[in-house]
Amino acid sequence: MRFGRRGFCKAWQGQIKDAGYRLTIPRQVILDVLANNTGHLSAEDIYLKVHKIYPQIGLTTIYRTLDLLVSVGVVLKSDFGDGRARFEIKIKDKTHHHHLICTKCSRVIDYTDFIDKELKLLAETKKGLSEKFDFEITGHLIQFYGVCKDCRS
Amino acid sequence: MRFGRRGFCKAWQGQIKDAGYRLTIPRQVILDVLANNTGHLSAEDIYLKVHKIYPQIGLTTIYRTLDLLVSVGVVLKSDFGDGRARFEIKIKDKTHHHHLICTKCSRVIDYTDFIDKELKLLAETKKGLSEKFDFEITGHLIQFYGVCKDCRS
DNA sequence: CTGGAAATGAAAATCATTTTCAATAAGGGG
DNA sequence: CCCCTTATTGAAAATGATTTTCATTTCCAG
Ligand SMILES: [Mn+2]
Ligand SMILES: [Mn+2]
Ligand SMILES: [Zn+2]
Ligand SMILES: [Zn+2]
Numbered sequence: 380m381r382f383g384r385r386g387f388c389k390a391w392q393g394q395i396k397d398a399g400y401r402l403t404i405p406r407q408v409i410l411d412v413l414a415n416n417t418g419h420l421s422a423e424d425i426y427l428k429v430h431k432i433y434p435q436i437g438l439t440t441i442y443r444t445l446d447l448l449v450s451v452g453v454v455l456k457s458d459f460g461d462g463r464a465r466f467e468i469k470i471k472d473k474t475h476h477h478h479l480i481c482t483k484c485s486r487v488i489d490y491t492d493f494i495d496k497e498l499k500l501l502a503e504t505k506k507g508l509s510e511k512f513d514f515e516i517t518g519h520l521i522q523f524y525g526v527c528k529d530c531r532s
Numbered sequence: 533m534r535f536g537r538r539g540f541c542k543a544w545q546g547q548i549k550d551a552g553y554r555l556t557i558p559r560q561v562i563l564d565v566l567a568n569n570t571g572h573l574s575a576e577d578i579y580l581k582v583h584k585i586y587p588q589i590g591l592t593t594i595y596r597t598l599d600l601l602v603s604v605g606v607v608l609k610s611d612f613g614d615g616r617a618r619f620e621i622k623i624k625d626k627t628h629h630h631h632l633i634c635t636k637c638s639r640v641i642d643y644t645d646f647i648d649k650e651l652k653l654l655a656e657t658k659k660g661l662s663e664k665f666d667f668e669i670t671g672h673l674i675q676f677y678g679v680c681k682d683c684r685s
Numbered sequence: 686c687t688g689g690a691a692a693t694g695a696a697a698a699t700c701a702t703t704t705t706c707a708a709t710a711a712g713g714g715g
Numbered sequence: 716c717c718c719c720t721t722a723t724t725g726a727a728a729a730t731g732a733t734t735t736t737c738a739t740t741t742c743c744a745g
Contacts, residue, residue, distance in 0.1 A: 401711050401722060422701080437725035442702065460611065462733090463701060479667055488665055493657045500653040504646045508676060512641055514632055516678035523661060525669035554691065554742050575732080590694035595733065597692095615702090616732065691742075698735065709724070715717090 388414055391453050391468075398451045408433045409444045410453070410468075419457060419465040419478075419487050459522070461485060477521045483530035497521065541567055544606050544621075551604045561586045562597045563606070563621075572610060572618035572631075572640050612675070614638060630674045636683035650674065 391410055392402055400406075412428045413420070420428075426441045445466055448454035457465045459480050465487075477497075479488040505516045544563055545555055553559075565581045566573070573581075579594045598619055601607035610618045612633050618640075630650075632641040658669045 403711070403723065405724070435725080439703080439726080440724060443723085458611065458613065479661060479665060479669075481667070482670070488667070490661060490665070492664060493660050496653055496656060500649055503649060505676070507646050508632060508643060509678075511645060512632060512643070513681040514634070514641070514676075514678050515684060516632075516676050517635070518677040520673065520675045520677070522673045523658070523667075523669050524671040524673070525662075525667050528666040531668060556692065556742070558693070588694080592695080592734080593693055687743100687745090689742105689744105691740105693738105693740070695738100696736085699733080701732095702730080704729065705727085707724105707726100709722105711722075712718105712720100714719090 394451050394453055395447075400447060400451075404433065405429075405436055405440050406444055406447075408436070409441065410448070413448075413454065413466065413468040417467070419459070419467050421463045421465055423463075425466065459485070459487060477523070479523045479525065481527035481530055482524050483526055486527050486529075488527075547604050547606055548600075553600060553604070557586065558582075558589055558593050559597055559600075561589070562594065563601070566601075566607065566619065566621040570620070572612070572620050574616045574618055576616075578619065612638070612640060630676070632676045632678065634680040634683055635677050636679055639680050639682075641680075 388407075388410060391414070392407070395406060395410075396402055408429050409425065412425055412432070416428065418424075422438065422441050422445060425445070426436065426438050429436045429441065445454060445456070445464075448468075449456045449466075453469060455467050455469055457467070457478065459465055459478065473489070473491065475494065476489045476491045477494070479490055481487075501519060505519075508514060509516055541560075541563060544567070545560070548559060548563075549555055561582050562578065565578055565585070569581065571577075575591065575594050575598060578598070579589065579591050582589045582594065598607060598609070598617075601621075602609045602619075606622060608620050608622055610620070610631065612618055612631065626642070626644065628647065629642045629644045630647070632643055634640075654672060658672075661667060662669055
């Protein structure tokens with residue numbers, strides 16, 4: 380079992396232990412797979428990759444571990460509207476980003492640009508909405524849909 | 533069969549025929565139910581309501597008709613993250629709006645306020661993203677999550 | 686009115702995710 | 716280092732929203 384991003388893995392493993400969970404082989408392997416794949420993977424994508432390293436893994440464990448990692452704050456879960464959840468590990472510095480989704484080929488682009496302006500609007504909107512509807516806003520979802528370069532040629 | 537919002541119904545029925553579809557009883561009843569319920573209904577919600585008026589309806593027809601209405605542009609389909617799609621009819625003037633979703637009770641609030649500022653940011657962001665990633669943006673999704681007044685008391 | 690295409694409804698199929706439950710493994714105390 | 720308790724795992728079955736299939740019914744143009 381090779382661990383890329385070893386430093387990060389250590390930190391993530393710490394988060395798991397700190398939350399009171401055991402550090403099992405399946406969890407380490409799943410974390411490792413997530414750490415070495417930048418994309419937005421489905422549970423099955425992850426299952427297939429983990430399976431190569433640790434063939435006795437069960438899909439159930441993938442789902443359970445992903446839930447755990449999301450709850451601990453190590454993993455981000457997204458829904459791009461294709462009926463399956465997508466997961467990506469939260470890497471230091473590249474934390475808050477939004478998604479640009481190609482409706483033709485399902486390619487997903489992360490972007491952090493324009494986040495400054497967005498943040499400003501978000502702050503204003505949040506304030507306005509909170510006051511107007513007496514609603515305590517805890518999160519937001521912003522996604523753009525369109526057609527990527529390749530799918531237009 | 534009573535039709536509220538009769539004027540609108542006529543217009544919507546026109547859209548269906550214009551798109552080359554037949555104007556059947558199930559479609560009229562579903563349209564009627566949507567027109568008289570402002571909320572964000574699931575397919576089953578709609579099925580139950582339609583069933584009272586037209587008991588022979590099948591859930592399959594609900595799904596098929598909703599697809600059709602969405603494709604024709606008469607109905608808006610949303611996903612609030614609870615595993616079932618929600619539908620609402622597009623009423624003149626209150627067209628473009630976003631959603632505020634209570635994570636405790638699932639209440640959904642429509643809002644059009646701040647849309648102006650949002651639109652401005654959206655325009656800028658769209659332009660920036662289009663240029664930077666050579667991506668043709670066709671749509672966006674913006675939702676706020678939080679806890680409503682009632683769920684905090 | 687009528688024929689043929691479009692639409693419908695019941696039942697079965699899909700498919701991602703969850704639940705159940707018996708077997709296994711982690712890791713703190715001895 | 717070894718146990719013991721309890722968390723975790725994996726296989727299989729269950730779930731639940733949505734889709735597909737297919738035989739029957741309905742719409743509506745001619
Ligand atoms: Mn991402
Ligand atoms: Mn709405
Ligand atoms: Zn594409
Ligand atoms: Zn609430």
